[in-house]
Amino acid sequence: MEEEELKAVMREAFGDSSDSDCELGNSSNGIEKSQSIFGESYTWEPITGISGLWICRDFLSPDQQSSLLSAIEREGCFADASHNQAMRFGDLPSWAVEVSYYVRESIVLSGYVSEFIDKEETINKVEEACLFPPNLLWREPLFNQLIVNIYQPGEGIGAHVDLMRFEDGIAVVSLESSCVMHFSRVESEVDCFEETGKEPKIPVLLVPGSLVFMHGEARYMWKHEINRKPGFQKWQGEEIDQKRRTSVTLRKLRQMSPSEMEK
Ligand SMILES: O=C(O)CCC(=O)C(=O)O
Numbered sequence: 001m002e003e004e005e006l007k008a009v010m011r012e013a014f015g016d017s018s019d020s021d022c023e024l025g026n027s028s029n030g031i032e033k034s035q036s037i038f039g040e041s042y043t044w045e046p047i048t049g050i051s052g053l054w055i056c057r058d059f060l061s062p063d064q065q066s067s068l069l070s071a072i073e074r075e076g077c078f079a080d081a082s083h084n085q086a087m088r089f090g091d092l093p094s095w096a097v098e099v100s101y102y103v104r105e106s107i108v109l110s111g112y113v114s115e116f117i118d119k120e121e122t123i124n125k126v127e128e129a130c131l132f133p134p135n136l137l138w139r140e141p142l143f144n145q146l147i148v149n150i151y152q153p154g155e156g157i158g159a160h161v162d163l164m165r166f167e168d169g170i171a172v173v174s175l176e177s178s179c180v181m182h183f184s185r186v187e188s189e190v191d192c193f194e195e196t197g198k199e200p201k202i203p204v205l206l207v208p209g210s211l212v213f214m215h216g217e218a219r220y221m222w223k224h225e226i227n228r229k230p231g232f233q234k235w236q237g238e239e240i241d242q243k244r245r246t247s248v249t250l251r252k253l254r255q256m257s258p259s260e261m262e263k
């Protein structure tokens with residue numbers, strides 16, 4: 001698809017870039033809207049060995065990261081240091097709506113969406129890497145649940161698969177400190193009888209401003225964890241210098257039937 005056509009698709013989906021009243025997009029907050037919608041380029045990379053796991057390391061510029069942190073601080077949920085997690089369901093704050101726009105925009109502009117691929121050689125290339133399913137990307141709303149986690153140095157999150165009450169397609173924005181997130185396959189019964197032992201965990205470096213997107217196998221068949229205890233945060237042989245880390249996780253709640261809700 002040509003760039004002009006893409007822009008038209010984006011305009012149809014998001015409206016004109018000047019229509020939005022999202023706080024993060026105000027120039028007083030350091031982000032020019034004209035720059036944010038069509039001026040950016042994003043680099044999405046698939047993580048080798050984990051189908052459906054993608055990272056965009058240049059998702060937010062340093063200025064955008066500061067604006068996002070300020071918007072989170074303005075929410076006031078973390079004034080008390082004992083609060084390190086804030087959740088929101090349903091209508092997301094305007095800054096989170098804007099982040100959702102960026103997520104969609106960055107994926108659409110990457111060209112890694114099956115609808116937008118017309119050349120055979122590109123199809124082969126992205127099929128190997130597992131492309132973004134368009135049904136996830138164009139659902140409305142893209143996300144309606146938000147968690148902000150604040151981790152002090154040494155704090156992390158244990159290995160888990162996100163709850164089934166959330167749909168497929170989960171995005172995590174990293175801010176402040178870099179960290180290594182490890183992925184390990186969900187153990188199946190077959191694994192218990194395997195003699196080869198456990199597969200090594202796959203490390204992924206999350207730099208500030210990066211965005212991780214997981215769907216399919218990465219979301220359902222792999223656990224993710226962040227262990228920030230001494231010795232576990234090594235990247236290329238060097239221990240990462242830990243600071244406070246903030247992450248923003250965006251998900252969509254699954255519609256549940258009345259019988260499921262009773263469980
Ligand atoms: O903090 C992160 O980067 C990940 C958070 C997470 O996995 C979750 O909230 O389910």
Ligand SMILES: [Fe+2]
Nearest residue numbers: 160161162224
């Ligand atoms: Fe998670």
